[in-house]
Amino acid sequence: MNNPVVERELTGMLRRGRTLAAQVIFASVLAAAVVLAWPHGGNVSLTGAQSQQVFRLFSYALLLGAIVIAPAFPAVSLVREKQAGTLALLLNSPLTPRAIFGGKLLGAVGFVLMLVVLSLPAAAACYVMGGVSLTGEIVPVYLILIAASIQYCAIALYMSLRARRVDGALRLAYAAVFVLAVLTMVPAEFTQGSMFTSLATAGDWVGAMSPLATMAGVLGQSVLTNAGTLTTSHTVAFLVISLCVTLLFSLLTIRRLGQRLFDQPRAAGKITDDRSGGVRFFRRVMYLWFFDPQRRSRLTGPLANPVFVKELRTSRFGRSHWLMRLVGLCLVVSLGLMLAAAYGAASAGSHVMGMILVLLQVALILLITPGLAGGLISSEVESGSWQLLQMTPLSARRIVTGKILSSLWTLFLLLLATVPGYLAMLVIDTSEAARVGRVLTALAVTALFALLTASAISAMFRKAATSTGTAYGVLLLVCVGTLGIWQGRGTLFGFQAVRAALLINPLAATLAAIGAPGFTPYQLIPANWYIMAVAGALAVGVMVVCVWRLTKPQ
Amino acid sequence: MTQAPDLPVVKATDLTKKYGAFTALDKLSIELLKGQILGFIGPNGAGKTTTIKILVGLAKPTAGEAYIVGCNCTTESKKIKRLVGYMPDTFGAYDNMRVQEYLDFFGAAFAIPRKQRRTRIDWVLETTGATHMRDLFVESLSHGMKQRIGIARTLLHDPPVLILDEPANGLDPTARVEMRQILLKLADMGKTLIVTSHILPELSRICNVVAIITGGKLRAFGSLDTIMHDLRQKRLFEVQLAGTADAAAAAARLSDLLGTSVPVEASQVEGLLRFSTTLADEELAHVLRELIARGVMVTQFREVQQDLEDAFLSVTRAAAEQDRLAADVPAPAAGGAVS
Numbered sequence: 010m011n012n013p014v015v016e017r018e019l020t021g022m023l024r025r026g027r028t029l030a031a032q033v034i035f036a037s038v039l040a041a042a043v044v045l046a047w048p049h050g051g052n053v054s055l056t057g058a059q060s061q062q063v064f065r066l067f068s069y070a071l072l073l074g075a076i077v078i079a080p081a082f083p084a085v086s087l088v089r090e091k092q093a094g095t096l097a098l099l100l101n102s103p104l105t106p107r108a109i110f111g112g113k114l115l116g117a118v119g120f121v122l123m124l125v126v127l128s129l130p131a132a133a134a135c136y137v138m139g140g141v142s143l144t145g146e147i148v149p150v151y152l153i154l155i156a157a158s159i160q161y162c163a164i165a166l167y168m169s170l171r172a173r174r175v176d177g178a179l180r181l182a183y184a185a186v187f188v189l190a191v192l193t194m195v196p197a198e199f200t201q202g203s204m205f206t207s208l209a210t211a212g213d214w215v216g217a218m219s220p221l222a223t224m225a226g227v228l229g230q231s232v233l234t235n236a237g238t239l240t241t242s243h244t245v246a247f248l249v250i251s252l253c254v255t256l257l258f259s260l261l262t263i264r265r266l267g268q269r270l271f272d273q274p275r276a277a278g279k280i281t282d283d284r285s286g287g288v289r290f291f292r293r294v295m296y297l298w299f300f301d302p303q304r305r306s307r308l309t310g311p312l313a314n315p316v317f318v319k320e321l322r323t324s325r326f327g328r329s330h331w332l333m334r335l336v337g338l339c340l341v342v343s344l345g346l347m348l349a350a351a352y353g354a355a356s357a358g359s360h361v362m363g364m365i366l367v368l369l370q371v372a373l374i375l376l377i378t379p380g381l382a383g384g385l386i387s388s389e390v391e392s393g394s395w396q397l398l399q400m401t402p403l404s405a406r407r408i409v410t411g412k413i414l415s416s417l418w419t420l421f422l423l424l425l426a427t428v429p430g431y432l433a434m435l436v437i438d439t440s441e442a443a444r445v446g447r448v449l450t451a452l453a454v455t456a457l458f459a460l461l462t463a464s465a466i467s468a469m470f471r472k473a474a475t476s477t478g479t480a481y482g483v484l485l486l487v488c489v490g491t492l493g494i495w496q497g498r499g500t501l502f503g504f505q506a507v508r509a510a511l512l513i514n515p516l517a518a519t520l521a522a523i524g525a526p527g528f529t530p531y532q533l534i535p536a537n538w539y540i541m542a543v544a545g546a547l548a549v550g551v552m553v554v555c556v557w558r559l560t561k562p563q
Numbered sequence: 564m565t566q567a568p569d570l571p572v573v574k575a576t577d578l579t580k581k582y583g584a585f586t587a588l589d590k591l592s593i594e595l596l597k598g599q600i601l602g603f604i605g606p607n608g609a610g611k612t613t614t615i616k617i618l619v620g621l622a623k624p625t626a627g628e629a630y631i632v633g634c635n636c637t638t639e640s641k642k643i644k645r646l647v648g649y650m651p652d653t654f655g656a657y658d659n660m661r662v663q664e665y666l667d668f669f670g671a672a673f674a675i676p677r678k679q680r681r682t683r684i685d686w687v688l689e690t691t692g693a694t695h696m697r698d699l700f701v702e703s704l705s706h707g708m709k710q711r712i713g714i715a716r717t718l719l720h721d722p723p724v725l726i727l728d729e730p731a732n733g734l735d736p737t738a739r740v741e742m743r744q745i746l747l748k749l750a751d752m753g754k755t756l757i758v759t760s761h762i763l764p765e766l767s768r769i770c771n772v773v774a775i776i777t778g779g780k781l782r783a784f785g786s787l788d789t790i791m792h793d794l795r796q797k798r799l800f801e802v803q804l805a806g807t808a809d810a811a812a813a814a815a816r817l818s819d820l821l822g823t824s825v826p827v828e829a830s831q832v833e834g835l836l837r838f839s840t841t842l843a844d845e846e847l848a849h850v851l852r853e854l855i856a857r858g859v860m861v862t863q864f865r866e867v868q869q870d871l872e873d874a875f876l877s878v879t880r881a882a883a884e885q886d887r888l889a890a891d892v893p894a895p896a897a898g899g900a901v902s
Contacts (some may be wrong), residue, residue: 173702175660278661278699305698308677315671322664323657394655394727397716399621401672402644562640563622 014104014112019119022082028120035074035124042067045501060138062501065228066493067135068150070150071128072157072224075121076190077485079158080165083117084182085474087169087266099269108267110259114162121158125151149227149244156251157220161186163258170265175474176388180380183481187376189254193219193364217246230371245549280305300330316403317418324381324415332422339426342369363441363523366430367448370518374456375484377423381416382463382478386556387470395559405557409549413464420456447522447534455515458541458548459484465548468555488516495527504531512537513544570633572597572724572755573618577627580613580779586611589779590627593756595772597723599751602770602787603759604875605838610779611759612652615726618757619649631724645673648717652728654709656701662688662712663697666719673720687715691745707738714745725749726757731765743769766869775878782882783874790874796879799867800847806862810834813859820850837867 022028042063090096099109132151135141165182172178197216216222226243281292281303292301309318322328343366389395398408431445463480470476494502494510495517502510508531511517518537521528573595580588588610595601605611616622618629620640629636631646643779657665663684670680688694691711696704704712710730717725730746731739737761746769750756760766766773769865773790783790804813813828814836821827828837842850851864869877 278703280698283698306661306664306667308680309671311677313671315668316669319657319660319664319668322657322668328659392655393651393653394657396649396651396653397655397669398672400619400644400647400649401669402641402674403672497597562620562637563616 010113012104012108012115014099014109015115015119018086018113018116022116022120030347032124032127036127038070039067039128041327043131043134044068053361058140059501061140062136062497063138064132064135064141064146064150066501066510067128067131068224068228068496069496070490070493071125071150072115072220073485073489075154075158075184076161076220077482078124079117079121079161079177080168080182080186081474081478081481082120083113083162083165084169084178085175086113086117087166088172088175088178089474090172091173091270092175100267100270106263110166110263110266112258113166114159117162117166118159121162125154125158130147146227150224152248153220153224153227153244156248156255157190160251160255163255163262164189167258167262167265170262170270174388175391175472176380176384177478179383179474180480181373183380185377187372190219190221190357191372192369194222194277195369197222203294204382213243214246214250217243218250220247220251223247279303296330300333302330302488314407314411314414316398316408317414320385320415321418332419336422336426339373339423340429343427343430363431363448364520364525366427367452367519367523369526370424370427370452371455371488371519373423374420374452374459375481375488378416378420378456378459379463379477379480379484381419382413382460382521383467383480384473385416385464386413386468386552386559387476388473389468390471390559391473399560405553405560408560409464409553409556410510413460413549413552416460417457418463420460424452424456444522444524448519449539451515451519451522451534451538454538454541455488455519458515459547461545461548461552462487465552468552488514492517498527507531512540515541567672570886571595571630573601573629573631573757575614575618575627575629578614578617578624578629579626580610580617580622586779588617588624590780591776591779592627593774593781593784597755598753599748600746600756600758600770601772601774602763602766602871603757603774603776604763604766604871605759605776606879609776612728612774613652613779614776615649615728615757618645619643619726626809644723645720646724648720648722648725648729650713650717650725650727652732654713656704656709658702660701661698662693662701662704665701666716669716670719675720677713683719683721687718690718690748691715692741692831706733707735707742710734710738710742711745716764723753724757727763728759730758731760731762739765764870765870771869773874774821775875777879777882778886780882782878787871791869791871797839797841799837799869799873801863801865801867802838802854802861803863803865804834804836805862806834808834808860810836813854816857816859817850817854820853874897882884 010116045063087096091098100106104112132147136143136147141147145308161182164185165178168181168185169178172181193215223243223246281289281301282305284292290305296302296304298304309315386395389398428449431449435441435445462483466480466483467473467476470479491510491514495507498504498507511521511528511533513533515537516534517528517531518541521531521533521537571594573592573593575593578588578591579586590612591610592686601612603611613622617624618631618636620636620643623637631643631715634642634646636643657668660668664675666684666687667680670683675683685694688697691714693708693711693715696708696712699708701712714725714727714730717727727746727866731742732744743765745755750769758766759769767787770787772785773787774781775790802813802817804810810829810831814827817836817838818825818827821838821842825838826838828843829835832836842849844877851861855861
């Protein structure tokens, strides 16, 4: 290998103990799934239903793994080099930006591909058991996996180059992946069956950007309601789109990866109060005064928790103008859904719209919360500012309260902006009021659980990237991973096993609250809420203990 | 909290810190009075930061005690936070925050009332010459600017003791001079300062007390004059030879005159002999006369003026030698004793 960056990235990653642990755990879980499905006592399913079930389960698990793992390493790669000053050294070497980018991409993709290779024996076992087609299922599934991994690595590298901080890079990378993997499935829900053929085709093309929908199509299933109609041509479409997206982000990264990266002026620190009367008046009207980013902030009030105020000021989404932009976006999406619900209610039914809303809101929680709370404590420890906090008279309780409240406030405003969508449900069917109430409660429980879990994880690590990545992993495992067991209901897992798995899943409880098919028989509410309350309390306890330990002298 | 001016503001007695088998700090004792500036000198890993961390209540000593204005640094860490302004070697910037917001946060954390906080922020910015940085974003500041804001932050709650870890590190000459003026101004205000630095000429210009630490042990402590005087007991001399003279032969003759216990360094390239001695001026005049009488072509005979850097090097070399000798001491035989 001639590229030293590839060697450094790949060998650096393989040297870590946790990489080996991840590989071992991954291979063991796949082996366990195959063992579980392997015919016992001479009972062989001639239809191959059981092996199909295992293959589906592990295909989704692999895809979820790729979605979670692929962006994690490249998202922190370039931003860390920038922070450590080693990117300037790399750019000052004879290595071209293309070689640096190529090395980083190959290093990141290499690790994900290793995991994919580790899954081949399990896939082969499914094939041997029968019921799974090599060309119709196994090859397309692996092609989707590889294409999605490369695509997300390329996107994450671009985000890493754009971001100034590690947690910001992770947030941007996962947001982009979420948009491409999940949100792209939504338009097809509304456009399929439309009288305008071109609209339906556009919806199909957008849907083909999602590896989830494409894989569902390959496996003959549906993730939402219409995604199951995707065909083999969509697999090809996905591969082509994926290649285009990869090329686009690669070019953007290589173009940006040059000496120009460091040739930027420092922020001037303009303040509206110091500018001419005309400009001052214009900005005050334009930004309604309160939302002006160049407004001189008032001093922290006597009753305010200084940590709360500091968190809102330092977090990009905490600043009022950014928060309002995000809230506005959520409001627009929500109203768009409301409109779509009003038009499509006759064909799809209000509960389908409700289900989409719930999925979007939970996805928003899963996307935003680890980014908001996953680095609350660890980023302070990593940057060295924790020492300064320690030197203030602030107690551990006050620090924890301020930090949690700051994230809760942002999350609350964002979720509030999505609530109008439910008005549509109530307008269509007023008898839905009780159900909407249950759903909103379940969403609040989900948000709190996600927030407290991510906050607790942030206090357990010393690096923001590790804690944020772990928070994403844990929440996805709880909310999406347990759905894998639900997928195997009736064939691999019995009723009680599925119920036990779903009881710890707040997403399942919310879907049950909205009456989504497949979830209602398990009676998850209110047991799930109690479990979430206990888990949340435990998370707060863990966080307080960890922060208290951090505030104590060494 | 006020106390009598002759009582030490900072007092550490037999401070020891061990991490497992490794001793980071070994029985360190220091005392500082109000308005004194202590230059805390030592190579990397000598135990400076460990000492500082104990003094500010971020680390617990394995043995020994430390007090700041009469408060125990270990058991009264809450009080210590209000008595000490600590600037670590890392700035601890918060992104997306302007300087005023940054200072406001720490002021609010110290529960300084809002009206008073505004005045304090203005005052600390003025004292550190950073008023023009008020609206700049913290992350966009240059290193020198950050150091000023770091000092401004430590002054917010008006502590009697300031502990500054490498405040002059990475500063350009102008910024270094300005930093020196700021520190002297703070000492004039009656603040007691503990300053660590690798830039010794800089320290010697502001410090009135010096502590030299190596390998976790305090090797020298006292006023700058005392340390320099102790050092002067062994003065360094240089003998410049004529261009063609044989430096090695001249060194041998000089060694004969001084006695074999005094090592003489010879540099043929520079045509120079160098030695340290406790001899008085009259005895040295006799040595010079004898040297010339023995045919050594001397063009200059001079005493080398020593500064803090030499003091530091001299003390650390002696300490290294002492540690080496201690390591060479054979283990005592069973039942025996080492005197």
